[in-house]
Amino acid sequence: MKTGRNNTKIHDNGAKLIFDDPILCAQFLRGYTNIELLKDVQPEDIEDISERFLPMWQEGRDSDSVKRVRLKDGDLFLIAIVEHQSKVHYDMAFKLLRYMVMVLTDYEREEEKKRPGITRTKEFRYPPILPIVYYEGTNRWTAARNFKERVYLNEILGQYIPDFEYLVVPVASYTNEELIEKKDELSLIMLINKLRKSEDFKSLQGIPAEYFDELSDKTPEYLLELISKIIAVFLYRLNVPRKEVEQFTDQIKGGEFQMLFDSFEAYDVQETRRISRAEGKAEGKAEGKAEGARELILEFLGELGTVSDKLKSRIIAEQDLEVLKTWAKLAAKAESLEQFCVQANLQT
Numbered sequence: 001m002k003t004g005r006n007n008t009k010i011h012d013n014g015a016k017l018i019f020d021d022p023i024l025c026a027q028f029l030r031g032y033t034n035i036e037l038l039k040d041v042q043p044e045d046i047e048d049i050s051e052r053f054l055p056m057w058q059e060g061r062d063s064d065s066v067k068r069v070r071l072k073d074g075d076l077f078l079i080a081i082v083e084h085q086s087k088v089h090y091d092m093a094f095k096l097l098r099y100m101v102m103v104l105t106d107y108e109r110e111e112e113k114k115r116p117g118i119t120r121t122k123e124f125r126y127p128p129i130l131p132i133v134y135y136e137g138t139n140r141w142t143a144a145r146n147f148k149e150r151v152y153l154n155e156i157l158g159q160y161i162p163d164f165e166y167l168v169v170p171v172a173s174y175t176n177e178e179l180i181e182k183k184d185e186l187s188l189i190m191l192i193n194k195l196r197k198s199e200d201f202k203s204l205q206g207i208p209a210e211y212f213d214e215l216s217d218k219t220p221e222y223l224l225e226l227i228s229k230i231i232a233v234f235l236y237r238l239n240v241p242r243k244e245v246e247q248f249t250d251q252i253k254g255g256e257f258q259m260l261f262d263s264f265e266a267y268d269v270q271e272t273r274r275i276s277r278a279e280g281k282a283e284g285k286a287e288g289k290a291e292g293a294r295e296l297i298l299e300f301l302g303e304l305g306t307v308s309d310k311l312k313s314r315i316i317a318e319q320d321l322e323v324l325k326t327w328a329k330l331a332a333k334a335e336s337l338e339q340f341c342v343q344a345n346l347q348t
Contacts, residue, residue, distance in 0.1 A: 018186070022048075023223060026045070029080065031184065032186070035130070041069060047067065047069075064082060065080075067082065079128070081100065082134055083095070083099070086136045093147040097164075100129050131167065132169060148161045172194055184215075188231075192234045219255065242303060300328075305336070311346060326344070330343045
């Protein structure tokens with residue numbers, strides 16, 4: 001997964017990593033859907049069949065999932081469609097209806113291959129489908145959850161209209177205390193996913209040590225690596241500098257959960273210092289101040305990646321102090337070299 005700060009699909013990529021992993025997906029179905037049939041689902045009960053339906057995902061998205069979930073009785077299973085959303089989608093009911101028809105059509109085709117004519121018999125049954133929206137937005141989900149509500153004259157012709165409701169699991173609706181009580185790896189991911197600004201990290205500094213101890217003891221090494229990638233996606237969304245993200249994810253890979261949030265308050269301070277340094281060194285009209293601004297611009301850009309000789313030469317050659325001051329401020333806040341060059345009207 002590409003975790004660069006200019007990633008335009010960070011929400012999708014984070015969700016895809018979660019639901020592609022059988023342990024995290026099982027935790028989600030068990031602990032976050034509130035469906036009794038799924039209370040005992042284990043990773044080995046889940047089969048990912050998403051690749052069969054790639055054409056149905058809109059706009060080439062790859063974060064949505066189709067899972068075949070085996071239930072306690074060996075002959076029973078259900079299909080879970082997990083749709084990821086970061087904003088309210090008011091036509092979600094119809095979108096999921098299309099998905100459900102495609103999945104059932106695929107099931108019918110497979111059964112016909114095994115036993116030709118079976119779908120035309122009286123005893124044939126389709127599997128149940130559980131449509132789920134994993135919602136990461138901060139606003140309340142206000143879209144109609146039942147397809148029938150999207151059809152006019154439903155009061156009169158309701159019995160002839162497809163009637164199903166999809167489940168919404170909104171990340172923001174969980175309190176930190178509710179997530180901590182779950183004591184699973186997905187709860188840690190969701191705690192980070194709820195954050196929308198650097199100041200929010202302060203709310204995580206009081207997490208009980210027992211919560212981290214349990215995660216450290218039971219989380220396999222490969223899952224620590226995966227969690228670090230998922231959380232890196234969310235941290236880049238908050239514009240946390242790359243070096244700090246790497247330090248944070250290294251702690252996760254090492255299972256050092258207890259120390260995760262001890263120093264996060266420093267990120268706010270650091271961002272303030274970055275901007276003030278950019279403004280301070282770029283202020284004034286003396287030549288020394290201008291030289292300081294050039295050095296600072298290159299320093300900030302160096303944190304974002306390799307600065308080309310062409311870009312470096314252009315910055316060094318600039319003599320207008322006001323231009324340098326503007327560039328310094330842009331460099332301090334830039335999320336990528338490409339973004340800085342666009343805003344500063346420069347070529348990489």
